[in-house]
Amino acid sequence: MGTEETGGAGHDLRHHGDAEVRDDGAALVDLAVNVRADTPPPWLREEIAGSLSALAAYPDGRAARAAVAARHGLPVERVLLTAGAAEAFVLLARALKVRQPVVVHPQFTEPEAALRDAGHTVERVLLRAEDGFRLGPAAVPEAADLVVIGNPTNPTSVLHPAESIVRLARPGRTLVVDEAFMDAVPGEREALAGRTDVPGLVVLRSLTKTWGLAGLRIGYALAAPDVIAELERAQPLWPVSTPALAAARACVAPRALAEAGHAAYRIAADRAHLVSGLAAFAARGVRVVEPAEGPFVLVEIPDASGVRRRLRDLGYAVRRGDTFPGLGAEWVRIAVRDRGTVNRFLKALSAALDPPAHPRDSLD
Template sequence: MSGDLFSPDRHGDSDSAAGLLDFAVNVREGPPRFVLDALGARLPDLARYPTAADEARAVAAVAAAHGRPAEEILLLSGAAEGFELLPRLGIRHAALIQPSFTEPELALRAAGIPITQVVLERPWRLGADDIARLIPADADLVVIGNPTNPTSVLHPAATIEALRAPGRVVVVDEAFADLTVDPGSGEREPESVAARRWPDVIVVRSITKTFGLAGLRAGYLLADREIIERLSMGRRPWALGTLALVALTECVGAQGQRYCDEVAATVAGYRAGLVDGLRGLGIEPAVRPQAPFVLIEVRDGLGVKERLRERGIAVRSAANFVGLGPGYLRLAVRDEPATAHLVDALRTIGGSSGLL
């Protein structure tokens, strides 16, 4: 069991199961009605191949959302596909800002690309000194999550810009950016660089988290036209199915953006309630959370995880993230009743076992 928990290809869905209250997977509970209606309307079309018109509509929606031309957009079968395409850039040395999502490392290692793990110290915020001191000068690819999974750290856009260097491509994983909010102004996506048309920066985005569509696999990539052409070379035809294209059009479109505005505000409130509940138990978040999940550290993370599972609650062990370990647990933000249930269960575990 512990060997599986430490495997880099283990994700939150491995910690969840039917019937468990799910704090392990960072996906909303289900798609909104307007997305379901749009998908349902196209079910009769599944006997036909995806059309160029469907793809064009999805690209147009992404272009409008981020103020970029169609030539700088590549639709993806899930954001993870974007990492699988990176070796096509002829990368010689990749630097990964850790701890972070494990898929970029898996994809790059599978392609035989040398990797340097740039492991940040807690609170895992990348600074100018870190860039100069830790990132190899010959790294022609740097990958960073923003906000970072699983730490919930949101790096300033200026930090992303500081990663740029001659001969280097910077990849920013913004899978959870659409639910980030500036606590002062209320602005959504305050540190996103998706609209910055830097020629050496790739932004990878996902719709499956916020819209509860993990089973559909849909996302997109934003980059300079030349990079898009290189990533697209030799790609299979019909890379995305009809329903994925429809979902992208709806989720990235105007109605989808209004939905994100509502969900981002709701999640911020629920997250504050979760943090308050944890603090009432003497558990301080490992770092101030700015994404739809909270990272905590306890005395016996694996023990707490199993005790919660016995009580019907799934949480994500962070044991397999570079730079973390078995004492860390990631908690997805859920609604108030679910949060109250989790806090009560943690209180019971802490009182009876001392695992916290």
């Protein structure tokens, strides 16, 4: 585990999985973006469509805010609705007066990008592959007054114990925990959303991943009322659209929570199938970071850039890993998909690892 100060050089912090799919317009099977496949479900599309008749009025977020608060057993003063979790990172970077922000990497790069854009010098704590990308709380500098960590972490798929993260809390420190993928963890074990006993805690949630709403932009922050008030003052007027508010209400309703719970168990089973399939390539240098707990896995592959290119030729997109601080060109992130898709992908991966003269021939 190490630390470094950085201006972001050497890593494209604005590169995201959608670029892997959209680069050349090819029709690719998407294993690069961490949005659950076959979403949003029909009932959610109907809820969103039903809100369109109210578009002439300005958005009113009170009902959605109350619904999110009830979902986590919190007063509404501890909830802020945002245009996706990414907006919350921008608000935190702009609204909070911090002197020594620290981001625990490898993780989602937008928190650091937002801090840098707001003029902050960011210190990185780099978790190591040889430690399984696991957090040692002592690695975070004591003087840090803002600490950002993901749980489960994108792209490593590591689920840190809640109490390990709580040990990072200090008086005078803001502890930001990105739980964008926590609803893909069965039982949401290790979640901190809803906790009010951790000083300086800010928990961010996204509704775009599990429900396939990346194009709608809806998420929220949970924090002490004074922090929520600061973030709200930094928001523009009406930041969350009426359709997104309708989606928020629907996605925290009991029916949706039950469906998400079932989906988490399906994801876990499909992930186990993917990991088992990847293990068959161990003799060819393929290594999965385990235990994986998110809807994606991080994989080390010799000549990963070449493998990615050959996979594209075979119709599959995976996420490059070298844009994440702490990872090099030998890493890729692979989204969990259904077993049929995974089986076809594994066949393509076998061809990409040891390409014949005509790669498509091996798939006939």
